[in-house]
Amino acid sequence: MSTNPGTSKLTRPTPFTPKRPVAPSTSMERLTRATITPNPNLLASTHKKYKAPISSDVRSRTLRTNSSKPTTLAPVAGSRPSSPTKSDNGRPRTPGTPRRGTTPDPSMERATSEMDVSNVDPEEVLVDYQTVEPADVSLGEMDEAWLKTVQADHGKEDKVMVSVRMKPDSKSAWKPSVSTNTIELDPAHARQPTSFTFDAILTGSANKPIFTTVARSHVIAAMEGFNAVIFAYGQTASGKTYTLSGSEAEPGIIPRAMRQVFSYIRRTETREYLLRCSYLEIYNEQIHDLLAPPGAPNKVELQGGTVTGEIILAPLREEVVTSIKGVKDVLKRGESHRRTACTDWNERSSRSHSIFRLVIESRERADTSNNSTPSPVSGRATPSGRQTPGPGGNHGGPRLQSRDGRSVQTSVLSLIDLAGSEKATSDKERTREGKYINTSLLTLGTVIGKLSDNATKQKNDHIPFRDSKLTRLLQPSLSGNARISVICTINPDPSATAESTSTLLFAKRVKGVKLHAQKKEIVDTDALIERYRKEIDDLKKRLEEKENMLGDGKQEEMEKLKKRRMSAQEKADESQAMQDLQSRIQQLTKLILTSQTLTDEAAGGPAGESRPVSPVKVDFDLSPYQLQQELLTARLQLSSQATQILSLEAAFEAAQGVDTADPSDAGDKDKTIQEQAKKIEEQAKRIHELENTRFTREPSPSRDDLEREQKDWTCRLEDEKKKREEKERWAEELVRQLEKEKWLRTKLEDERRALAAFVSKFDSLGMGSTLPPSNASTPMSSPAGRRRSSVAAGSIVGLGGAGRRSSSAFGFGGSSSLRQPLFPSSSTSSGLSSLASSTSTSTFVSSSSSRTSLTSATSANSLSSVPASVSKPALADDKGEIGIQITGVSNFGDPTTSSASSPLRLPEGLMYAGVPSLLEQMPEEAWVLGDVSFDDESISVAGTEEKVPSVAGGMKGHVKGSGTVRFATGVDIMGGKENVDPL
Ligand SMILES: Nc1ncnc2c1ncn2[C@@H]1O[C@H](COP(=O)(O)OP(=O)(O)OP(=O)(O)O)[C@@H](O)[C@H]1O
Structure with missing residues (x-):
């Protein structure tokens, strides 16, 4: 950022300093005056008698007179250090930077201390629509239309609103478009087009539209329990x-939000609220309580913060607020x-980083719920040990308790x-602070990025919430529950383009974070039972009244009853309803008695006191949730029965009316009713019959159809299977044919090349005249001419490989003849000479510096006994390695198939190799060259140096390393048990 510090400070118009201590303004005084003159009507209200004083100062006076609690948290007047550089017990000041408002009004400190939630009875500081003063509600905030809009919107949000x-600045590198919610970097300042779209683009200095657009729906969500x-x-x-x-x-979001809170309460007549606020800051990775009284330790520890767990901040001071004045005091003190x-x-x-938190607890107002009778659990609430949820739950004082079945909803607005x-500044201390700030913001960016990534790619990668205090504190919210x-x-300003772009990229990432905020409610099951008890009493009373009326009631009533001509159905209904009612009453009574029995037993109640044992005891004992469900069901039934009673009463009265009005008509009406009832009965019978017919007729044909269809499908399936198998067989056959042909072609090619090489070698040695150059079927003789190969034509293979570095003594070049990799081998010079001297045997050894291949056509016991093989002279290279190549024609005509399914037996005394799965089947004396693997055309042998004691009648040498045994014609399969079918 290129802002010149000097000029920026000089040219900056004297900025408004919201954080400066504000001298009591006239409006503030007005507020104070207003609040210390409680509304006499409100005070007159019995159930509100403690709620009238709605400002913290009035509250404190009330508490001072009513409560014997010591004001231990009251500050010592003048205890604040006058010097801004002096440290005040655990609260180091930014050197050279006095905190704003270092001389707070001590009386205010005292007053708010007593509003510390641990010092007040939550039941006495509740706020409801009657206690909110009109002055605390801003005009326009009560507009029903917008409330409907925001209520409709905020409930659907599952993404962060960004x-x-x-x-405002005279020079701007950005072009905002409020209508399209897009902000674009002016091409003059951009290397490439840069444009961002968000939920809202806001400009100007007015704060009201900002609040309305970005905060109001969230405040309402908080009021509704999110x-x-x-x-x-x-x-x-x-x-x-x-x-x-x-x-x-131009009040900002915080003061406007607080007004919104009170506006909301004022328009919500059915609920009462307990509002508690706290104010904290994270300075150099340490959390400080901004509301801690001067001199008191203010360091806050952060606990919890597991994946699902809540964050606990302790010790953190929470102040109860009952009016805007109270909120202002708290804000002022914190700031x-x-x-x-x-x-x-x-x-x-x-x-x-500063965090202002408002904990909102609310429950249905007692006088709007069905039962206003205090329950046995009512009275002054005792600390329940429940903790505030969400960012910044703490160990504060007593919470609002659920009562008389009125559950408590808790939410936190942060x-x-x-x-x-x-960037780094010229000031060392500022630079140090800046480092902490940047680090925690970086972590916030990383956390947001990962959350967004996880949400878009549906991953569950680790989120480094614990890398900074800020992200740890925000963990429950960022994890989605907010x-x-x-x-x-x-x-x-164009000089800040890079920083602004970075901010916009952060904003873009935040947009990807998914939310799933849930309401939190604490249900009072005891109170629910109590409410049911009350309802039962009411119902009992009404039942009694009815019974009296029906039984030995007043004469007048009796006369009326006699006159009344109730239809049979009506009578039956009424008595049924009464029976149901009574049995339900019994059931609920048992339930309640069981509850009491259990409570007494748990509390060590009087032993031996007999209690009725309820059949629902086990259910009740299982879990409060189940009990609650049961109770809710019971309540529903009761209310439906109450409706039934009401309708019966109405019918009863109507019937009476009919009787008195025109008794002569009654007979006709009854007749009509009877006729109609008969008709209904007949219709019902008819329907019943029809249904029976449908059920008796339809099943058998449909079953038959089903079975037929099933058979049909099974047959089709079988046919399809057969067809598929045939096709597979055909395909396999084709593949086999193809491979055979391929192999034959390769073999012929190999033989042709080998022969050509052999002949040319012979030619070069001056013996060329003895052999026809292109006769592949001519048996090859050793240079010494001692023995002739018994190999049939077409079994000659090429020797050597692509990697061959030296030619053999007999010059078997033509590496192209070996399409498969060969295993490298080595031998001693004596071995080589031995091999060289055995070229007339049915095996030849080809050397290659890197790979060697074996090609042979052998019988189980001796190479010479299988004429399908070709012998070649042993070859040696300059490194003394040897290779053996054996080739021939497969016993089964398909080398690939053989190799894949059978162990390979090579010439006796040389080695055995086989496919891995068949190694176990190989004879113990077999030689296995290391691990063996195979593919379509070869078996690969990965082994270390193996001795070859005897190779094809006298050859000796060593086979070393890994390579490929290419086997083909004449290899003895299955340990020689198969019939070798030489060419
Ligand atoms: N929209 C605006 N209209 C008029 N003035 C503004 C606006 N935004 C900021 N200012 C002024 O710019 C100055 C800096 O603003 P502010 O202190 O709010 O910045 P900040 O982002 O909180 O900075 P820091 O991170 O350093 O605390 C203040 O004097 C403020 O009054």
Whole structure:
């Protein structure tokens, strides 16, 4: 960033400093005055008598008089160090950078201390639509139309809402388009077209549209029980704090969100709320409680944060707020403790990430629920040990308890102002802070990138949440259990193009993160039982009334009853309903008694006190959830029965009306009813008969059809199978033929070349005249001419390989004759000479520096006994290696098939080789050249040096290394048991 520090500071118009301590303004005074004059109507309300004082200062006065709790957390007046550089017990100041508002009003400190949730009874600081003052609700926030819109929208979000806010600047490298939500880099500043599209592109200085667009739906989501996170991200001085906190004239998201909260409460008549806030910052990878009283330790430890677990921050102070005034006090106090400093780019740069959290707990209001009778579990709530969920759950004071079956919904709204990424500055301390800031932002970027990657590629890669305090703190939210809105702020100045592009790329990654926020509710099962008890009592009462009426009730009623001509059906229905009601009452009574029995037993209740044993005891004992389900079902039944009673009552009254109005008509009406009932009965009978007929007739034909169809399909399947098998056989045959032909062609080619080479060698030795050059079938003799090969024509193979480096004594070149790789061999010179002298045997040895092949046509016992082989003279190369190549015609006419299915037996005393799966079948005395593998045309032998004691009647030598045994004609298969069929 090329901003000149000097000029930037000089040219910057005196910025609004939202973080500075604000002197009590007139509006604040007005608020205070307003709140300390409680509404007498509200105070007169009995159930609200503790709720009237809705400001923290009034609350504190009430508590001071009512509570005997020591105000242990009250600050010592004037305990704050006057010097900004002095450390105040665990809260180091940024050197040379005094925290804003270092002289807070001690009375405010005291007042808010007592609003610490551990000092108050949550039941006494509840907020509801009656306690919210009109002054706390901003005009326009109560508009039903927008509420409907946002309610419709926020419920569907499964992605992070990402918006970009561009700071106003006369020079801009970016072209924002608010209508298309696109921001484009001016081509004059771009090497290539750069354009981004987000959920919203925001410009200008007004903060209201920003709040409406990016935050309002999230605040409402939080009010409805979802965790919500709103954070600002961007380079330093791009406007994050301006967006979150704003100014007195342009309040930012936090103050507007708080107004929204109270607006929401005011319009929600059915619920009551407990609002608790905390304020913390992450400075140089250490979490500090911004609301800790001066002098008290303020370091916060972070625990938990496993994949599913919640984050616990302890110790973290939580202040109960009941009005906007209370929120303002808390914000002011927290902001005065935040670390800011003048940097090269921002006169008041946030040196830490700050997180303002509002825990919202709510439940149905007692007087709007069906039962307002206090339950046995009501009364002052005791700390339950439940912890606040989501980012920043803590060990704070008592929580709102579920009561009288009214479950408690808990959610957390987190508003986060991140420190901005920045380059190294001239100031050492700033640079050090900057390093921490950049590192944690980098980790945030990595975490977001991985989350996004996992979501798009449906992977489950490790996410390095633990690499920074910020990501650990945000883990539950980033993992999906929150509605998230990210506002990325950019400085449009051309000198900041790189930073802005980086911010926009971050924004793009965030867009890929998937969310699945869930509401959290704590259900009070005891209270539910209590509610049922009440309902049963009501029903019992009504039943009694009815019985009295029906039984020995007043004479008048009796007379009426006598007159009344209830239809038989009506009577039956009524008595059935009453029976059902009674049995349900019994069932529920048992359930409740069982619950009490169990509770008493668990609590060590009086022994020997007999309790009815309920058949549902086991169910009740199993799990509270099952019990709750059972109770809910019971409740539904009760309400349906209540409806039934009501309709019966109505029918009863109607019947009475009919009687009194025109008794003479009654007989006719009854007749009609009877006739109609008869008709209905007949119709029902007819339907029943028809159904029976359908069921009795239809099954057999359909079964038959089914069976027939099944048979049909089975036959077709069989046919298809046969056809397929035939085709497969045919294909196999074709392949076999093809391979045979291929092999024959190769063999002929090999023989032709070998012969040509042999003849040319002989020619070069001056013996060429003795052999016709192209006669492949001519038996080859050794140079010494001692013995003749008994190999038939067509079994001659080429020797040597492509890698052959030296020619043999007899010059068997023509490496092309060996299409398969050969195994390298070696021999001593004596072995070589021996081999050389045995060329007239039915085996020849070819040498190659790298590979050697064996080709032979042999019988089980001796090469010479199988005329289908060819003998070649032994060859030696300059390295003394030898190779053996054996070839011939397969016993079965198909070498490939043979090699794949049988062990290969080579000339006796030379070696045995076989396919791996058949090695076990080979005779013990067999020679195996290392591991053997095979393919279509060859067996590969990977072995180390193996001695060849005797090769084809006297040859001696060594076979070394790995290579390929190419076997073919004449190889004795299956240990010689097969009939060798030489050419
Ligand atoms: N949209 C805007 N309209 C008018 N002024 C703005 C706007 N955005 C930022 N500013 C001004 O720019 C200056 C820097 O803004 P701010 O302190 O909010 O930046 P920041 O991103 O929070 O910086 P840092 O990361 O260093 O804390 C402030 O003086 C602020 O008033």
